[in-house]
Structure formats: structure tokens, C-alpha cells
Amino acid sequence: MVFIVRTDLERLCACIFQALGIPQEEAEDCAEILVTADARGIKSHGVARITRYANGIRAGLIKGGVTPRVLHETPCSLVLDGEGAMGLSLSKRSMERVIAKAREQGMAFCSIRNSNHFGIAGFYTEMAAREDMIGLAMTNTAALGVPTFARKAMFGTNPIAFAAPGLEGMRFSLDMATTTVPRGKIEVYQREGKELPPGWAVGSNGLTAQDPRSLLDTMIRRQGGGLLPLGGAGETHGGYKGYGLAVLVDILCALTSGGVFGEAVRDSEITSARVCHCFMAIRLDILRPPEDFKRDMSRMLEALVSLEPAEGASRVYYPGLKEQEAEGLSNTQGVPLAEDLWQELTTWANVLGVALPSVQAVPEP
Amino acid sequence: MVFIVRTDLERLCACIFQALGIPQEEAEDCAEILVTADARGIKSHGVARITRYANGIRAGLIKGGVTPRVLHETPCSLVLDGEGAMGLSLSKRSMERVIAKAREQGMAFCSIRNSNHFGIAGFYTEMAAREDMIGLAMTNTAALGVPTFARKAMFGTNPIAFAAPGLEGMRFSLDMATTTVPRGKIEVYQREGKELPPGWAVGSNGLTAQDPRSLLDTMIRRQGGGLLPLGGAGETHGGYKGYGLAVLVDILCALTSGGVFGEAVRDSEITSARVCHCFMAIRLDILRPPEDFKRDMSRMLEALVSLEPAEGASRVYYPGLKEQEAEGLSNTQGVPLAEDLWQELTTWANVLGVALPSVQAVPEP
Numbered sequence: 001m002v003f004i005v006r007t008d009l010e011r012l013c014a015c016i017f018q019a020l021g022i023p024q025e026e027a028e029d030c031a032e033i034l035v036t037a038d039a040r041g042i043k044s045h046g047v048a049r050i051t052r053y054a055n056g057i058r059a060g061l062i063k064g065g066v067t068p069r070v071l072h073e074t075p076c077s078l079v080l081d082g083e084g085a086m087g088l089s090l091s092k093r094s095m096e097r098v099i100a101k102a103r104e105q106g107m108a109f110c111s112i113r114n115s116n117h118f119g120i121a122g123f124y125t126e127m128a129a130r131e132d133m134i135g136l137a138m139t140n141t142a143a144l145g146v147p148t149f150a151r152k153a154m155f156g157t158n159p160i161a162f163a164a165p166g167l168e169g170m171r172f173s174l175d176m177a178t179t180t181v182p183r184g185k186i187e188v189y190q191r192e193g194k195e196l197p198p199g200w201a202v203g204s205n206g207l208t209a210q211d212p213r214s215l216l217d218t219m220i221r222r223q224g225g226g227l228l229p230l231g232g233a234g235e236t237h238g239g240y241k242g243y244g245l246a247v248l249v250d251i252l253c254a255l256t257s258g259g260v261f262g263e264a265v266r267d268s269e270i271t272s273a274r275v276c277h278c279f280m281a282i283r284l285d286i287l288r289p290p291e292d293f294k295r296d297m298s299r300m301l302e303a304l305v306s307l308e309p310a311e312g313a314s315r316v317y318y319p320g321l322k323e324q325e326a327e328g329l330s331n332t333q334g335v336p337l338a339e340d341l342w343q344e345l346t347t348w349a350n351v352l353g354v355a356l357p358s359v360q361a362v363p364e365p
Numbered sequence: 366m367v368f369i370v371r372t373d374l375e376r377l378c379a380c381i382f383q384a385l386g387i388p389q390e391e392a393e394d395c396a397e398i399l400v401t402a403d404a405r406g407i408k409s410h411g412v413a414r415i416t417r418y419a420n421g422i423r424a425g426l427i428k429g430g431v432t433p434r435v436l437h438e439t440p441c442s443l444v445l446d447g448e449g450a451m452g453l454s455l456s457k458r459s460m461e462r463v464i465a466k467a468r469e470q471g472m473a474f475c476s477i478r479n480s481n482h483f484g485i486a487g488f489y490t491e492m493a494a495r496e497d498m499i500g501l502a503m504t505n506t507a508a509l510g511v512p513t514f515a516r517k518a519m520f521g522t523n524p525i526a527f528a529a530p531g532l533e534g535m536r537f538s539l540d541m542a543t544t545t546v547p548r549g550k551i552e553v554y555q556r557e558g559k560e561l562p563p564g565w566a567v568g569s570n571g572l573t574a575q576d577p578r579s580l581l582d583t584m585i586r587r588q589g590g591g592l593l594p595l596g597g598a599g600e601t602h603g604g605y606k607g608y609g610l611a612v613l614v615d616i617l618c619a620l621t622s623g624g625v626f627g628e629a630v631r632d633s634e635i636t637s638a639r640v641c642h643c644f645m646a647i648r649l650d651i652l653r654p655p656e657d658f659k660r661d662m663s664r665m666l667e668a669l670v671s672l673e674p675a676e677g678a679s680r681v682y683y684p685g686l687k688e689q690e691a692e693g694l695s696n697t698q699g700v701p702l703a704e705d706l707w708q709e710l711t712t713w714a715n716v717l718g719v720a721l722p723s724v725q726a727v728p729e730p
Contacts, residue, residue, distance in 0.1 A: 076441070076471045077651040106441045107472060109647060134617075147669060149678040154669060162613050164620070172616060174609035180602055199602050206675020230596050230603050237545055237564050237602070238595050244539035244684040247665070248527050251537060252499075255529070255661050256652045262665055282474060286442040287621045296620050300612070300627055304512055304519060310571020313514040319609040 002342045003334030008357030010035045012349065013047055019352035020057045022064035022086060029089035033119045038335045041326035044184050045120045048341050050348060053086075053117070056271030062086055062116045068094075071113075071258070076105040079257050082115035084274065087139075091118040091277055095127050095137070098279045102133055106286040110279045111252065113259025117141075117272040121161030122175035122320070128281040129163040129171050132290045136280040137161040138249045142273040143263045144219065145179045146226040148233075148240040151206030153219070153226035154263050156275075157182050158249035163320070165284075166298035173320030178246040179227040183219075186212045186227070199232030201225065208233060252278045334360035367707045368699030373722030375400045377714065378412055384717035385422045387429035387451060394454035398484045403702065404695035405688035409549055410485045413706050415713060418451075418482070421636030427451055427481045433459075436478075436623070441470040444622050447480035449639065452504075456483040460492050460502070460644045467498055467646040475644045476617065478624025482506075482637040486526030487540035487685070493646040494528040494536050497655040501645040502526040503614045507638040508628045509584065510544045511591040513598075513605040516571030518584070518591035519628050521640075522547050523614035528685070530649075531663035538685030543611040544592040548584075551577045551592070564597030566590065573598060617643045699725035 004012075010031045017027035030053075038046035056062035066085035070078070078097055082090050094110050101108035118124075121137040128135025141156030157177040164172045181200050189196055190212035203209040204224030218225045229242025254261035259276035267273045284290040307316040330336065337345075342359070349356050369377075375396045382392035395418075403411030421427035431450035435443070443462055447455050459475050466473035483489075486502040493500025506521030522542040529537045546565050554561055555577035568574040569589030583590045594607030619626035624641035632638045649655040672681040695701065702710075707724070714721050 072652060074471050074651045079652050105470070106439050107474060109472060109652075111652065134621075147672065147681055147683075149674050150669075150672040150681045151675045152672060154672065160610075162609075164616050172612065174606075174613055176603070176606040176609055178606075180596070197601060202675065206678065230606055231545070232602060236562060237597060238541070240682070240684070241539075241541040241543075241595055244527075244541060245525075247537065247669075247684065248539055250665070251529050251662070255658055255665070256499075256649075258653055258657060258661070261661070262668055284621075286439045287437060287444050287474075287476065288623055292623060293620055296623070296626070297616070300615070300620070303627055304515075304612075307512065307515040307517060307519065309514050310516045310567065313571065316512055316515045317605070318512075319605070319612065 001336050001338060003336055003360035004357060005360060006035060006039060006331060006335050009038070009047070009335050012345065012354065012357055013050065015354040016050060016054070016345070016348050016352055019354055020054055022057065026064055026086055026089035029092045030086055033088045033092065033123050035335060036123055036327075037120045038337065039327045039330035040120075040323035042120055042323065043338075044182065047337070047345060049117070049119070051344060052271055054348065056116065059270050061268065061271050068112065076101055076108045078108070078110040080110065080112045082112050084114060084116065087116035087118035087275070087277070090115055091124055091279070092127070094277075095124040095135075095279045095281075098281045099128055099131055099133065102128075102281040102283050103131075107282040108280065111257035111276065112278070113254065113257035113276045114274050115277055116274060118275075118277055120175060121159045122163065122173050122323070124279055125161045125163035125175070126171065126173055129165040129173070131281075132165060132284045133281040134284065135161075135163045137277065138253055139277040140250045140253045140261060140265055140275050142267040143265050144183055144227050145229055145246055146202050146206070148229065148235065148243045149206070151202065151204060152224045152263070155246040155250055156265060157227065158246045160245065160249060164297055165294055166301055167294045170298050170301055171320060171324070172297060172301060172318060173323070175320075178230055178242050178249060180230050180232060180242070181227065183227065186216060190216060199228060199237065201227050202233060366701050366703060368701055368725035369722060370725060371400060371404055371696060371700050374403070374412070374700050377710065377719065377722055378415065380719040381415060381419070381710070381713050381717055384719055385419055387422065391429055391451055391454035394457045395451055398453045398457065398488050400700060401488055401692075402485045403700050404692045405485075406691035407485055407688065408703075409547065412702070412710060414482070414484070416709060417636055419713065421481065424635050426633065426636050433477065441466055441473045443473070443475040445475065445477045447477050449479060449481065452481035452483035452640070452642070455480055456489055456642055456644070457492070459642075460489040460500075460646075463644045463646045464493055464496055464498065467493075467648050468496075471651040472647040473645065476622040476641065477643070478619065478622035478641045479639050480642055481639060483640075483642055485540060486524045487528065487538050487688070489644055490526045490528035490540070491536065491538055494530040494538070496646075497530060497649045498646040499649065500528045502642065503618055504642040505615045505618045505626060505630055505640050507630050507632040509548055509592050510594055510611055511567050511571070513594065513600065513608045514571070516567065516569060517589045517628070520611040520615055521630060522592065523611045525610065525614060529662055530659055531666055532659045535663050535666055536685060536689070537662060537666060537683060538688070540685070543595055543607050543614060545595050545597060545607070546592065548592065551581060555581060564593060564602065566592050567598060
């Protein structure tokens with residue numbers, strides 16, 4: 001593990017994006033969002049994605065400097081065609097527009113088609129929370145999830161993010177995939193030679209998949225099988241609910257924007273699928289005095305963390321707490337990166353002629 | 366099983382409510398919503414609830430003829446204090462107001478505190494869907510659900526309902542509790558003397574509960590234990606996601622309205638807790654031409670139902686399809702009621718001097 005000062009890491013990533021041809025302001029947005037993920041310990045959505053983004057940019061599938069096309073606009077709504085723009089910077093700009101509309105109208109909704117991977121959904125909802133608003137963000141993703149009682153993937157990991165502010169920087173921030181696990185988890189089990197727990201995935205016959213290698217094989221060749229929705233297989237543990245939530249996300253993102261949905265959402269060989277997002281903000285003061293809301297929010301969160309833990313458990317969390325604590329640590333100690341990821345960034349920097357920041361001393365444990 | 370003509374059953378229930386002192390129009394709304402649940406096969410939320418409602422009305426905890434107090438109102442928002450009104454009719458009236466506001470503003474949100482049990486959440490979302498809007502409805506409920514890694518109930522079964530229209534009466538209609546199962550399911554296992562599957566509930570030590578009798582015992586005496594959120598215990602199957610969704614519902618219902626939240630939401634000895642709801646509607650035409658949205662919605666739903674089922678499964682459904690099919694059958698064959706429930710209604714009718722409708726012949730299987 002190496003530790004890099006957050007602003008240094010952001011500058012490095014922004015320079016890499018710029019060297020790839022992304023305009024400065026967009027490159028800085030992208031770097032900010034990716035590094036936020038690493039700072040919070042969400043490694044799967046952090047700078048580890050840079051190679052994939054770079055491949056997409058070089059292949060012309062992810063484009064810098066795109067002005068999204070307005071498909072429809074009202075005082076409280078905005079529907080955009082991203083036309084292949086960088087999903088990260090496009091999403092930040094779009095949430096800014098949603099917040100501005102909500103400031104005028106009380107609440108606003110935006111959906112975007114034909115975008116690209118947007119990183120952590122929670123980045124956008126927290127933009128709203130900082131403005132005394134409730135924030136909502138979703139995206140569809142490449143089809144990997146299998147509906148209850150089916151055998152073929154028809155929806156993505158389709159995350160739902162929701163944030164609401166408490167007092168003094170406290171916040172509720174939920175950011176969850178609607179499948180039980182992401183594909184990356186299946187890959188980890190493959191590498192470790194472990195059997196999959198029931199409730200994670202089904203094979204091409206629609207029944208519980210145990211062997212991660214053969215599952216990934218049929219998934220990649222699109223021969224059926226895939227991830228199970230939250231709640232697992234069949235009805236015993238409520239898998240139809242996770243399935244319903246995944247489709248809800250597809251509706252709010254793709255059906256509202258006229259984008260690609262369901263099994264048609266597919267990653268290409270080299271980069272992520274052209275996906276659809278949605279964003280929403282609701283101003284607290286159209287409902288209650290914000291201070292009252294935030295006081296209750298903090299009371300609620302404090303009640304949750306002060307619960308007695310179950311036997312054998314050490315702590316009770318609320319959504320977003322782990323990430324907020326990790327971010328606090330990263331801000332003082334530097335952002336932790338795996339050695340091989342740091343090597344990858346170093347290689348990109350060298351290829352593109354970008355200067356590297358210094359590595360922090362490893363902090364005391 | 367007996368079968369009652371839907372309009373006859375509605376009239377009977379409306380008369381029972383009127384005889385209990387509920388004004389005619391409210392009584393008719395209540396009857397309509399409860400009978401809709403039975404017509405759709407959602408027996409837990411149908412006329413089986415009448416005794417509980419009647420007890421609440423007689424005890425003065427559920428009140429007819431209440432005009433809810435407006436706590437805050439803007440062109441796109443409405444916050445009400447239900448002051449103990451009938452949750453069913455209050456919710457129908459409130460969703461009508463949300464729809465009217467959305468018609469003017471494009472979208473609208475309403476939350477209500479201090480209401481009562483509101484029946485099936487899907488009734489209200491489908492009111493919006495019929496008006497070419499996306500509908501959302503939620504309610505908090507008595508605390509029965511245990512946060513991930515905790516041992517005590519801090520949220521209810523907190524359902525989320527979402528509906529969006531397709532062509533020609535087709536619709537996506539999700540109506541799901543955010544706990545894996547409702548308490549009623551634990552009671553069924555107790556009656557049948559069966560062990561609980563893992564992932565449904567934890568005992569007062571926060572670990573998997575197997576014996577339904579001892580679990581219900583500690584739950585009723587508030588000594589800890591309770592239902593697990595969607596995704597089950599711990600993190601392996603994503604239980605923290607269901608926990609997050611349950612708290613999200615509490616935030617949107619109770620924190621936006623200044624109502625009772627978390628463990629403070631409790632059923633009384635004789636009736637349901639004073640709960641908080643929220644409702645939202647988004648007009649399709651602030652996003653896309655409604656016909657385009659509905660065509661895509663139907664395409665999506667058709668793709669889902671025409672999937673090849675998993676080995677051993679007979680069909681793939683989409684959210685709301687089973688209920689819509691059951692309702693079609695109830696409309697032609699009569700609404701099916703269990704014999705003992707019919708006896709219970711008969712008793713209420715006799716006690717209150719209400720005329721009984723005739724029972725339909727049992728239809729051919």
C-alpha cells in the first residue's frame with residue numbers, strides 16, 4: 001500500500017485525463033470524483049478505473065469537450081443526450097443544474113441517455129445534501145443481473161444513491177447496487193478458488209451457481225446466467241424485490257430519457273456501456289425548516305450508531321458512516337492505493353509525460 | 366373460500382365503516398382500497414384488517430371526518446398532520462392533491478405525519494400511473510426490523526411502492542416491504558411448527574432466530590430481536606442495503622413531516638401505530654412524450670415475461686403482474702375470501718345492523 005496526498009493524487013489524475021485529450025475543467029472533475037471514491041475506501045470505483053476510461057477515450061467511445069444535447073427541459077426537469085461524454089464530469093454538471101432548478105422550483109429531476117460510467121453515485125447525492133436538499137442518483141449499467149425465476153441477464157447492478165443532511169457534516173448517504181454482489185466479487189472468488197455462497201448468482205439453467213469460473217465464462221459469452229438481485233434466488237428471501245428495484249432504476253434512468261435499457265445495455269470489448277443516469281433534488285425548506293430536519297436526522301443517526309451490537313459484532317453503522325470515516329483518515333494520512341495500482345498510474349504518467357507526486361510515508365498503524 | 370361480487374363487498378365494507386361513525390365518502394374510499402387488496406390477492410392488507418380498524422375507531426385512535434392540518438405548502442409540496450385520521454381515505458385524498466399539484470408544476474411531493482395504517486401502498490402509486498405520471502408511495506410502520514449488526518428493532522417493514530404506466534392498462538407496479546418478510550410470515554411458521562430459514566430474523570442476541578415462538582415472544586415484550594432487512598443478516602447477502610432502504614423510507618415519511626420515526630413507532634394494544642407516509646408524482650410529459658415512454662415500458666415488460674424460465678420454474682413475472690391477473694379474475698368471479706374472514710365480516714354486519722350481500726357460487730376450478 002502507498003499513501004498519496006489527496007490533492008496530489010487529484011492533480012496527477014487530472015493531468016493524465018488532460019494528456020488523453022480531456023479539457024482541463026472536465027479532467028479536474030473526473031479526478032475529483034475518482035479520488036473521492038478511493039479516499040472513502042470504495043476502490044472498485046476509484047482511480048483503478050483510469051485504464052478502462054483511457055481505453056474508452058482512445059477508442060473514441062468516451063468523449064471530452066462534448067456539450068450534451070437538451071432533449072427536453074421545463075423549470076423542474078431536464079432530459080439530456082450525453083452523446084458519449086465523460087460520465088463523471090457530465091454527471092457533476094447535471095447535478096449542479098438539478099440543484100439550481102430545485103433552488104428555483106423546490107424540486108427537480110434530470111435524466112441522461114447515452115452517457116458513460118459515472119463513478120460513485122453517492123458523489124452526486126451529497127452535492128445536494130450539502131445544499132440542504134435531499135439528493136437521489138441512479139444509473140443503469142451493463143446487463144449482468146437475472147430476474148427472479150429467469151436464466152438470462154436483463155438488468156445491471158443498477159445502483160440507487162440517496163443522501164440527506166444532518167447537523168455539522170453528519171449525513172445519511174446510501175449508495176447501493178440492487179444486485180446482491182457486483183461482478184467483481186465473483187472474480188475475487190474465482191481468483192481465490194472459492195465456491196460461491198448461494199444467493200449470489202445463477203448459472204445458465206437459472207439455478208444456483210457455485211463455480212465462479214464457469215459462471216464468468218457463460219456470462220462473458222452471453223450464454224445465460226448472472227448475478228442475483230438483492231434478496232437472492234426465488235421468493236424465499238425476497239429476490240423479487242431486488243429485481244423490482246433494479247427495473248425501477250432502469251425505468252427512471254432509461255425510459256425517462258429514451259435511452260438503452262434492459263439486456264441491450266452492454267459493455268464493449270474495451271470500455272463500459274453507454275449508460276443512462278438520473279438525478280433528483282428536493283429542497284428541505286419546501287417541507288420543514290431545514291434545521292429541524294437536520295436535527296432529527298442527526299438524532300436518528302446517533303440512535304443507530306449507539307445501538308448495542310449483536311453478539312460477535314463490534315459496531316452498528318448507518319449508511320455512509322464507514323466511507324465518511326475512511327475519508328477523514330485519507331484526508332490526514334493520504335489516500336491509500338495498492339502497490340500494483342500505483343505502478344499502473346506511474347506507467348500512465350510516464351507514457352503520457354505527466355509528472356508524478358511524491359509518495360507519503362506509510363502512516364503508523 | 367367464498368366469492369363476493371366486488372361492488373357488493375365494497376358496499377358491505379363501506380356500510381360497516383359508516384356504522385362505526387366514518388362519514389360516507391371516507392367509508393367508501395376505505396372500502397375501495399381494502400377490497401382492491403383482496404381482489405389482487407394481497408389478503409394481509411384487505412378486509413381482514415377491518416376488525417383492527419374497527420377497534421381503532423371505537424377506541425378513538427382512528428378518527429373519521431378529520432380535516433388534516435396543513436403544516437407547510439408550496440406549489441409542488443404539501444406537508445400534513447393527519448391528526449389521527451383514517452389512513453386509507455386520507456392517503457387517497459392526499460395523492461389526489463399530489464396529482465393535482467404535479468399537473469400544474471410537473472412534479473410534487475407530500476408527506477403526512479400522525480396518520481394511520483394506509484393499506485396497500487400500490488393503490489396510491491397506480492392513481493398516478495393512470496394519469497400518465499410516475500407514482501411513488503411509502504410509509505413507516507411499527508418498529509419490527511433490526512439494523513445490520515444490531516439486536517433491537519429500529520424501523521418498520523417500511524414499504525416502497527413505485528408505479529409507471531405502459532400501453533393499454535399494462536403497468537409496472539412494485540410494492541415491497543424493505544424487510545425480508547413481514548411479521549405475519551413468522552406467525553405462519555409458528556402456527557405450522559416450522560423452523561425459520563436463516564436470513565429472516567434475529568433473536569435478542571442479534572443472531573439468527575430459528576424458533577418463531579420464542580422470537581415472537583421477545584419481540585412482543587420488546588426484549589430485542591426482530592425481522593431482518595432485505596438481504597438478511599450481516600453483509601454477505603447485502604443486508605445493509607435493505608437496512609438503508611428502510612431508513613430511507615423513514616426519512617422521506619417522518620423526517621420530512623416532523624413525525625414519529627425509528628423505534629418510537631409502535632403499535633398500541635388494540636390498533637396500528639400512528640404512522641407517517643409520503644407520496645410523489647412526476648408527470649411523464651415533463652420528460653418525454655408519454656406515448657413514447659409507455660411504448661418502451663410495454664416493450665420492457667413484454668421482454669421480461671417472455672423470458673425462458675429457470676429449470677423447474679414455470680414463468681417469469683414483472684412487479685405487479687400477479688396482482689393484476691388476480692384482480693382480473695376477481696372482477697369476473699367475485700373476490701375470494703376465506704370462510705372464517707367471511708364469518709368475521711358477517712358478525713360485524715350483524716352487530717352493526719348492516720345488510721349482507723349474497724355469496725357467489727364457487728367458480729369452477
